[in-house]
Amino acid sequence: MAKFKLFKDRKGKADQAKNNKFVKLGREIYVQARKGGPNPDANFGLKTAIHNARQINMPVDNIERAIKKASGNGENVEYDEIYYEGYGPGGVAIMVKCLTDNRNRTAADVRSIFNKRGGNMGESGCVAYMFDQKGILIIDREKFADLDEDILMMQSIESGADDIVTNEDSFEVLTHPHEFESVKSAMEAAKFEFSSSEVSWIPQNMVGVEGENAEKLLKMMDAFEDNDDVQDVYTNFEISDEEMARLG
Structure with a gap:
């Protein structure tokens, strides 16, 4: 994620x-x-x-x-799904998922974002081995404040999920990517609602960053977010609350 x-x-x-x-x-x-x-x-x-x-x-x-x-009622554009991989400041791993109608343009844009912010784009597969692909179903804890975690755990297991991650503001139900559809359907049938759901890439280990590297990485993430061809970015870095407060 x-x-x-x-x-x-x-x-x-x-x-x-x-x-x-x-x-x-x-x-x-x-x-x-x-x-x-x-x-x-x-x-x-x-x-x-x-x-x-x-x-x-x-x-x-x-x-x-x-x-x-x-359906053919308008423009007829073919988008290709492409992953670009590379390293950010401090050597953190970054995978960039794109949907593009122009591979040359997108590759040049992604490479430029890496280069201008202290990173470098690598070959396919250079960082993918650091991530695991999982289906992720996210439940907003604030929206479902009365949700019993034990009941959620039991229903998730019965539906075929692999694990549940409890965060401060959400529950994340993790599935094998091939079981994503069946688990989501089973839990929806059991009246669970999700704020978002997707098949994503989860880092196996996190890397803490601070100082100049943290600042450059945040600017890099903003640049990827602003690019229409970039659908998502998967990284293995984290920044402490104290460092985020310092960066403003």
Whole structure:
């Protein structure tokens, strides 16, 4: 899971960040509709993308427009899913997931973001071995304040989940990527609701960063977030609360 997500909007860019999310999720909806058809009831990938879009209050018109485009009612664009890998300041591992209609442009943009902020883009596979692919179903603890953790654990195991991670503000139900769809469906049938759900890459170990490296990494994450082709970033760095307060 992309650690930098914890740091978004810290500079008062909430509106721009939301617009960026709309663009990225619109592209994901388009790709899933092209891949599996426009009916979310028969296309789990599309159903999940639409659910995630609704969780951030993406306008219904945006969702419907993306599906119509994918059905041939508008532009006909082919997006390729590509992962770029590299190292950030301090040697932290970074994987960048992109959906692009122009590989040359995207590769150049991603390489530039790495280079300008003290990192370097490497070959395919150079850091992927440091991550495990997992399905992640996130439950907002504030929204479900009365949720019994033991009941959640029992239902998750019965549904086929691998593990549960308890955070200060959320529960994360982890699954094997091939079991993601069945676990999500089973838990939804049991009346559990998720603030987001995705197949993601989780770092095997975290690396603490501070000082100049931390500052450069935050700027790098902002630059990736601002790029429309970048869908997600997976990293293995973490910054302490004290260091975040110092950086402002």
